[in-house]
Amino acid sequence: MAHEFTEEQIEEFKDAFELFDKTGEGMIKYGECVNLARCFGYNPSEYSVLLLLCGGDEENLPSKEDMATKSLSFDDYLPILWAISNSTDPGSYEDFLEGLKVFDKDGNGTVNSAELRHVLTSLGEKLTSAQFDQLTEGMEGPNGAINIEEFIKKMMSDSDEVEPAAE
Template identity: 35%
Template structure:
């Protein structure tokens, strides 16, 4: 529900800028529930505003997105913030909302079954398990790499007596975090 609300907010914010409408007029255009989500987003945004000027550094965009439940890659953030060359450039909440919308719309969240299927390609024996060392290697070397400590936390309690991790159980556990 929150993601849908943020999409609506993003569209409304974009229309406000296109029509040069004052952003205070958004309150007139949206219902109370959306107002609550907009307020929540602004509250999170303002938490990262260290100067009290209602702006954040471009370098904080990823942190704010993650605090709002998104999981952008560093490449996603870099692409969305490419227009601001200096990492200490500060943006307003109104500039942030379309970034949120772009990140939100670009990510189709894979289903649990798709994650299981993806990891099953590393199941050499076809028994639904993956070697814990191999899984740890994947987590720390590919894509958005985890630190050794993060991988240890994620894998804790999943290794069986043969040094394997049940793929389906692992994916379900991780998806509930």
């Protein structure tokens, strides 16, 4: 894979890469690839990065053990970062609104907190219960409902990021 980053960008990426290089050997663990990409404002899913790490072969996705033990160099990471930078946007406000309307049983712009908790902690890239609690803090109404629009705004804001799960 080729890339078309500027020299200035490459230097910036290299500096950040070195911060993630815990051994000083010019390598980072597979598991650090997502977090490093997020340092530059990209928001790849863990699954999309897994696909990039295995060359797109879904049959050979890296295991949890691989993510903790296998490493790659900056030169190997740069094409992955290029692919991440050129991937489609993970979703707009309208995309999230449409997706959450499925859970709006009464059509009043709210979703049941327990149902939303179940979905977000058990499907896809799962949140922990603590992350869900942090994300929805102060949003649940007296009837156990969360306003969909307020939830999306908080979810998409940079100022109230949810802490990553402890590994």
